[in-house]
Amino acid sequence: MDAHRPPPDARPWHPAQGHSRRDVIRMIGGAAFAVPIASALAGCGGQDTASTLRVSYQQFGSGQVMRNYITEVARQFSQQRPELAVDLVPLVAAENDYFTKNDLMMSSPRTATDLVYEDTFILNSDVAAGYLRPIDDYLADWPQWRYFQPVTRDAVKAEDGKRYGVPTSTDTRAIWYHSELFRRAGLPVPWQPRTWADVLTAARTIKRRLPGVIPLNLYASKASGEKTSMQGFEMLLYGTDSTLYDQDARKWVLGSKGFLDSLGFVRTLFAEKLGPPLNSALDPNLSEQINNAWFPQGKIAMAVDGSWISSAWREGASGEWPQAAQVMRMARMPTQRGQAPGMVTLSGGWLWALPAKASRPDLAWELLKVLASTENMTDFTVADGNVTVRTDVAAQPAYRNGSPFIPFFTDLVKNTTYRPALAPYPQVSNAIQIASESVMLGGSPAAAAKAYDSTVTGIVGPDQTMREA
Known part of the structure; x- marks a missing residue:
């Protein structure tokens, strides 16, 4: 970073x-x-x-x-x-x-x-x-x-x-997009999707009109670690009507529709080849590839990622890109159906x-x-x-x-x-990454969600979990 x-x-x-x-x-x-x-x-x-x-x-x-x-x-x-x-x-x-x-x-x-x-x-x-x-x-x-x-x-x-502790700085997350590729594909600039469907529509348009360009990156592998949990899955989950941890009940939520729908989005992205090729998606250095090469070279149109990635394009940086300020744009990550509050961002x-x-x-x-x-x-x-x-x-x-x-x-x-700043979170996050990678590789969202529920129950104990109402 x-x-x-x-x-x-x-x-x-x-x-x-x-x-x-x-x-x-x-x-x-x-x-x-x-x-x-x-x-x-x-x-x-x-x-x-x-x-x-x-x-x-x-x-x-x-x-x-x-x-x-x-x-x-x-x-x-x-x-x-x-x-x-x-x-x-x-x-x-x-x-x-x-x-x-x-x-x-x-x-x-x-x-x-x-x-x-x-x-x-x-x-x-x-x-x-x-x-x-x-x-x-x-x-x-x-x-x-x-x-x-x-x-x-x-x-x-x-x-x-x-x-x-004393916080030093934070970060927020959104959709970065390459405005020149959007214009070439006939997509509007500025662009602000209202729903997940709008994001997938833009990705499908890019794939159809700009062959060879990767439409969208959403981290989904275990190799990407916490990026998969935060920049990927949780940016979807927190845009649904479900949550990861119920603050009032002080319990981890299992069996939620939002969890299943988020896995479904990941499955759609890779099943329709709207994301990076699997060999790249499984690469632990994927973020460096995107920020230092694919965006500057016009090889990817969108990425759900953090506020810090522009540091890769500064003078003297590994992905130095003087035109970045003119080319790159940002859009707020939408909620699933456009429901309130209309946007999602996560901070670490x-x-x-x-x-x-x-x-x-x-x-x-x-x-x-x-x-x-x-x-x-x-x-x-x-x-x-x-x-x-x-x-x-x-x-x-x-x-x-x-x-x-x-x-x-x-x-x-x-x-x-x-994210839930709780002692079990690192292990829960690992379970999220396993579920996400499973559907990325073609597994069933329902099976991955069931395995996640079992893993989390084993981590925190049945008394620390609840089923979504």
């Missing part, structure tokens, strides 16, 4: 060249030193621990946006507190592997970092495991907390009613949290406040191509003018839905 260089107004501080990804960048009094991660972790219980704060985060391949952001913040903090060092601990790992590494580090006082970067959907799972510290007392005395959107404040609240997002087994939460909170300053969060959000969760950042000219696509996706936040 951050495989592009930050724009000039992000003003990143660049660390010295030649450091391995296995290095920790240590900031001491504003100066940088590189030490191997293994050495840093081995010394967690050493005598310099009291003067060192450690920050762990996910390093996305060769991307530098997160590294530059935290390194600049570490420099600022070390200048304010020259007696303290800040160690950056980048974990180079795919998404699920990153969560596993994080949990292993947080499980012991010897390896727990002072600040950790968390995905909102894993929050309750880590709270239930005792890995995170509630921060309500800190938030109560932090003036900037009032700038966070109410829905994002709730996203960091666990089942116990306490808050465990990341947060900074304080591990429960780290020993210096007060100092970690001081560092977190620098990470979350208006200026630093504006620079980071613009550089990463994400959507802000804060009204103060949204008002900054650098944010408003950072991308031609951002205003559209920012406007969706007020109507967004978050």
Whole structure:
């Protein structure tokens, strides 16, 4: 998501060249030193621990946006507190592997970092495991907390009613479409479908009039992981009259018509060859193929995806595409039949949290406040191509003018839905991916839904499920 260089107004501080990804960048009094991660972790219980704060985060391949952001913040903090060092601990790992590494580090006082970067959907799972510290007392005395959107404040609240993190940014989802291909196919621009049928009609028109162009991508494989759950299946399900989890009953919903209809949409998409070829749909690198090649080369007309994908088209990015702002358009994902509220969008997002087994939460909170300053969060959000969760950042000219696509996706936040931030969700999500891939490969939606119901019952127990009325 951050495989592009930050724009000039992000003003990143660049660390010295030649450091391995296995290095920790240590900031001491504003100066940088590189030490191997293994050495840093081995010394967690050493005598310099009291003067060192450690920050762990996910390093996305060769991307530098997160590294530059935290390194600049570490420099600022070390200048304010020259007696303290800040160690950056980048974990180079795919998404699920990153969560596993994080949990292993947080499980012991010897390896727990002072600040950790968390995905909102894993929050309750880590709270239930005792890995995170509630921060309500800190938030109560932090003036900037009032700038966070109410829905994002709730996203960091666990089942116990306490808050465990400070959101950094969020994302929203919609249908991206290639306006030049739409015009060539005789479709209207701008385009806004009202129902699922409208989306399929546009896809069928593309297939008929533009042979060789892929009409629509909707992630549907296990290889695409959470993309299949969020950008794919749940963007359908939340547009039906059904839901994944009943908040009032506090139970997972089984046997729903909306679940079956959503699988039916996936089946139709691939049975009519309106989606990518199966060998591509099963490729874990499908998103990179779409964003870096197919859209810029005019090989795909539509994709249900997130607000961040335009970062692939920026200057210096892997899919650099100067014409993207003129060619690419967005449409809100419609509900199944056009029923209220008429659109669907889902949000994820990341947060900074304080591990429960780290020993210096007060100092970690001081560092977190620098990470979350208006200026630093504006620079980071613009550089990463994400959507802000804060009204103060949204008002900054650098944010408003950072991308031609951002205003559209920012406007969706007020109507967004978050995934159930519950401990079983990662396993439920995996069951969704299995069901989706099954119908993509030709399986029966009814059989896939039945298998999903059985799997979820096994995950959460019969008393935590309910049948749709």
